[in-house]
Amino acid sequence: MSGTSADGVDVALLEVETLAGPERQFAWEMVDFISVPYGDAVRAEILVVQESGDHVLERITRLHFVLGNLFADAVERLATDAGHDLSSIDLVASHGQTVCHFPRLHSAESDAGMLTGSEAWGSRDEDGSWVSPATLQIGEPAVIAERTGISVMSNFRSRDVAAGGTGAPLVPRIDHLLYADPAANRVALNIGGIANLTSLPAGVALEDVTAFDTGPGNMILDGLVHRLTEGKQRYDEGGAQARRGTSDEAIVEELMADPFFSRTPPKAAGRGEFGADFVERLHNLGNAKELSQASLLATAVSLTTRAVRDAVDRFLDVAPTELIVSGGGAHNVALLESLAARFPEARVVTSDYYGLDVDAKEAAAFALLAHLSLEGLAGNIPRVTGARHPVILGDLTPGGTGEYSR
Amino acid sequence: MSGTSADGVDVALLEVETLAGPERQFAWEMVDFISVPYGDAVRAEILVVQESGDHVLERITRLHFVLGNLFADAVERLATDAGHDLSSIDLVASHGQTVCHFPRLHSAESDAGMLTGSEAWGSRDEDGSWVSPATLQIGEPAVIAERTGISVMSNFRSRDVAAGGTGAPLVPRIDHLLYADPAANRVALNIGGIANLTSLPAGVALEDVTAFDTGPGNMILDGLVHRLTEGKQRYDEGGAQARRGTSDEAIVEELMADPFFSRTPPKAAGRGEFGADFVERLHNLGNAKELSQASLLATAVSLTTRAVRDAVDRFLDVAPTELIVSGGGAHNVALLESLAARFPEARVVTSDYYGLDVDAKEAAAFALLAHLSLEGLAGNIPRVTGARHPVILGDLTPGGTGEYSR
Numbered sequence: 004m005s006g007t008s009a010d011g012v013d014v015a016l017l018e019v020e021t022l023a024g025p026e027r028q029f030a031w032e033m034v035d036f037i038s039v040p041y042g043d044a045v046r047a048e049i050l051v052v053q054e055s056g057d058h059v060l061e062r063i064t065r066l067h068f069v070l071g072n073l074f075a076d077a078v079e080r081l082a083t084d085a086g087h088d089l090s091s092i093d094l095v096a097s098h099g100q101t102v103c104h105f106p107r108l109h110s111a112e113s114d115a116g117m118l119t120g121s122e123a124w125g126s127r128d129e130d131g132s133w134v135s136p137a138t139l140q141i142g143e144p145a146v147i148a149e150r151t152g153i154s155v156m157s158n159f160r161s162r163d164v165a166a167g168g169t170g171a172p173l174v175p176r177i178d179h180l181l182y183a184d185p186a187a188n189r190v191a192l193n194i195g196g197i198a199n200l201t202s203l204p205a206g207v208a209l210e211d212v213t214a215f216d217t218g219p220g221n222m223i224l225d226g227l228v229h230r231l232t233e234g235k236q237r238y239d240e241g242g243a244q245a246r247r248g249t250s251d252e253a254i255v256e257e258l259m260a261d262p263f264f265s266r267t268p269p270k271a272a273g274r275g276e277f278g279a280d281f282v283e284r285l286h287n288l289g290n291a292k293e294l295s296q297a298s299l300l301a302t303a304v305s306l307t308t309r310a311v312r313d314a315v316d317r318f319l320d321v322a323p324t325e326l327i328v329s330g331g332g333a334h335n336v337a338l339l340e341s342l343a344a345r346f347p348e349a350r351v352v353t354s355d356y357y358g359l360d361v362d363a364k365e366a367a368a369f370a371l372l373a374h375l376s377l378e379g380l381a382g383n384i385p386r387v388t389g390a391r392h393p394v395i396l397g398d399l400t401p402g403g404t405g406e407y408s409r
Numbered sequence: 410m411s412g413t414s415a416d417g418v419d420v421a422l423l424e425v426e427t428l429a430g431p432e433r434q435f436a437w438e439m440v441d442f443i444s445v446p447y448g449d450a451v452r453a454e455i456l457v458v459q460e461s462g463d464h465v466l467e468r469i470t471r472l473h474f475v476l477g478n479l480f481a482d483a484v485e486r487l488a489t490d491a492g493h494d495l496s497s498i499d500l501v502a503s504h505g506q507t508v509c510h511f512p513r514l515h516s517a518e519s520d521a522g523m524l525t526g527s528e529a530w531g532s533r534d535e536d537g538s539w540v541s542p543a544t545l546q547i548g549e550p551a552v553i554a555e556r557t558g559i560s561v562m563s564n565f566r567s568r569d570v571a572a573g574g575t576g577a578p579l580v581p582r583i584d585h586l587l588y589a590d591p592a593a594n595r596v597a598l599n600i601g602g603i604a605n606l607t608s609l610p611a612g613v614a615l616e617d618v619t620a621f622d623t624g625p626g627n628m629i630l631d632g633l634v635h636r637l638t639e640g641k642q643r644y645d646e647g648g649a650q651a652r653r654g655t656s657d658e659a660i661v662e663e664l665m666a667d668p669f670f671s672r673t674p675p676k677a678a679g680r681g682e683f684g685a686d687f688v689e690r691l692h693n694l695g696n697a698k699e700l701s702q703a704s705l706l707a708t709a710v711s712l713t714t715r716a717v718r719d720a721v722d723r724f725l726d727v728a729p730t731e732l733i734v735s736g737g738g739a740h741n742v743a744l745l746e747s748l749a750a751r752f753p754e755a756r757v758v759t760s761d762y763y764g765l766d767v768d769a770k771e772a773a774a775f776a777l778l779a780h781l782s783l784e785g786l787a788g789n790i791p792r793v794t795g796a797r798h799p800v801i802l803g804d805l806t807p808g809g810t811g812e813y814s815r
């Protein structure tokens with residue numbers, strides 16, 4: 004317990020015994036109690052974030068609950084769409100919206116490598132603020148539980164980050180379950196905002212799976228479209244525009260010098276690496292300003308698939324004979340064509356080929372990760388995230404309203 | 410699932426069947442899938458909070474993990490202190506640090522009353538930001554679970570807020586368990602930063618318990634000490650200074666005009682109501698500037714106990730014959746003396762009298778609330794919080810590291 008005065012942590016040790024009988028009454032006894040004051044710096048930091056300008060903390064907190072409601076809306080719509088009563092659903096797995104992801108101590112030092120032990124528990128930065136590896140997915144699960152009456156598994160990434168991992172990617176656990184094959188060398192490639200691959204050479208064991216973010220997925224493409232159309236369009240549907248353009252390989256070459264691409268996995272990227280700043284960089288490179296919109300998009304497509312090819316050549320022992328593409332990028336024909344050209348020795352298919360809608364794959368994967376957690380099974384792969392060991396992912400929020408006694 | 414591009418929610422419905430056999434393998438099938446786009450305003454709000462100035466979001470997120478580590482430290486210290494091995498502890502209940510608490514739609518409109526139904530799910534404020542009743546306790550439970558190997562119950566307040574409640578106070582559920590008596594009319598009074606009471610008239614049923622924040626506890630006292638000593642002291646130890654002063658009842662009278670005091674319960678207060686601004690107000694009232702430090706503190710003590718007396722007279726049907734005081738304020742002799750003077754008809758004791766250290770009570774209460782949640786029992790009292798119904802409180806984070814199969 005730490006109260007409104009933010010002066011420290013009160014810790015009580017209780018022995019609780021559930022008594023015989025159907026009412027589940029209990030006896031208890033306090034064994035010990037200590038009070039651990041916060042240091043002045045922590046106390047100051049709490050006050051700083053509470054009183055920060057523009058009501059940022061209030062907006063985040065309210066958005067956390069608003070998103071919980073939007074997620075509940077979405078669950079209700081799915082149930083209606085599927086003709087299932089909400090009461091027939093046992094569990095909601097909610098990934099939440101990532102708004103902050105710094106799995107290493109210093110976001111600026113992306114080459115700092117993995118932190119272990121007490122070093123990772125947090126320390127003071129030069130500007131006086133507290134730092135620790137950290138990640139934040141918002142969308143309050145209690146709101147989903149309250150609205151739907153269904154128990155919710157959420158907050159999948161934190162435990163892996165707490166165990167020294169990057170908290171991502173987590174889907175490789177499920178890729179192994181879906182696609183690992185005794186004979187085929189497969190790569191599962193998900194192209195969302197960021198692209199990530201899971202390498203599944205023939206007969207690979209779960210512990211030996213390699214997976215990491217290869218670099219940008221749709222993030223740069225969408226950023227370019229948004230920028231070039233001044234926000235009128237959000238993406239290049241089906242890759243139609245990019246297919247009409249010609250990529251500028253000099254620009255691709257220059258962007259591939261970004262240190263992210265040569266970093267040894269495990270590694271994860273986000274808006275920090277390939278957001279607006281990167282789009283700005285691309286736009287100012289070489290003769291980018293003289294390129295047509297179509298050719299700029301073709302260049303971004305080429306960068307995306309070049310990053311995948313480079314990653315395969317640099318970091319995988321076995322080249323794939325099959326690429327299974329999922330995510331929004333699987334709708335982009337320009338991306339698929341460019342991939343096929345870069346992997347002439349492999350078959351490029353989308354996850355639909357294996358019966359899994361390319362858009363649904365990631366949501367389905369988190370539902371299955373939640374199932375693993377419910378079963379008490381580990382959901383991360385230490386080789387993939389850099390965590391010190393496998394962990395059970397997520398927090399479980401009960402859906403029931405409960406009674407006062409049984 | 411909602412990804413880095415923050416464009417909407419992907420929802421998949423899966424049927425999962427655990428197969429016979431000790432390995433808990435499972436079969437699954439995707440039943441349906443829909444994609445629900447975020448509205449432009451929500452998408453914009455996500456980008457706004459992500460890109461807000463001074464790295465506020467990053468600092469909050471890192472503080473969330475730093476506090477998780479400090480809480481784990483505190484648990485380890487308690488276990489050492491008590492001579493218990495961590496592995497002998499079944500559950501950690503972590504209240505977390507409240508950094509934001511707006512259980513109503515508009516923080517400014519404290520008289521707006523309770524919101525129900527879809528009105529509470531969030532809407533856009535005039536300045537374009539999204540609003541919803543919301544609360545935020547930080548201190549990542551996955552860090553505590555990872556560090557200690559113990560399962561963690563956390564996030565106690567969100568479900569009550571999601572059910573339309575104020576999310577506080579929650580301890581009355583435990584007060585009833587501890588102090589309800591067939592014959593005695595008792596009031597449990599906790600004096601932390603904020604003071605709150607639980608009314609337990611003889612034979613009261615759980616559903617009929619009244620409890621609410623009466624107003625300031627130590628918050629104004631501590632704020633005054635901090636201000637008057639320019640931060641050199643943090644509180645008036647034992648109330649020694651206040652006991653040497655004389656309260657200015659004209660100032661008390663004027664401050665009691667604050668609308669918080671006359672608002673009908675359920676109601677909750679925080680730093681917003683009785684923080685630095687209120688201390689500033691007190692300091693500028695009447696002849697406050699001519700009062701000695703001791704008399705200013707005596708005035709704040711008098712305000713605190715006057716608020717309790719007024720609340721009892723205004724809102725309780727039965728006056729107590731016994732006041733059971735807990736919290737840091739129970740160490741303040743000036744507060745206890747002033748309470749005794751304001752309740753001449755009642756016995757004023759501290760919770761120590763009932764075998765519960767005044768400082769440990771709130772921590773112990775959250776341990777017991779966590780036990781109720783584990784048992785699937787409700788932890789809130791709708792009459793107290795304004796929630797639409799009882800709910801099971803909290804999220805459960807598994808402590809185990811898990812294996813890949815059984």
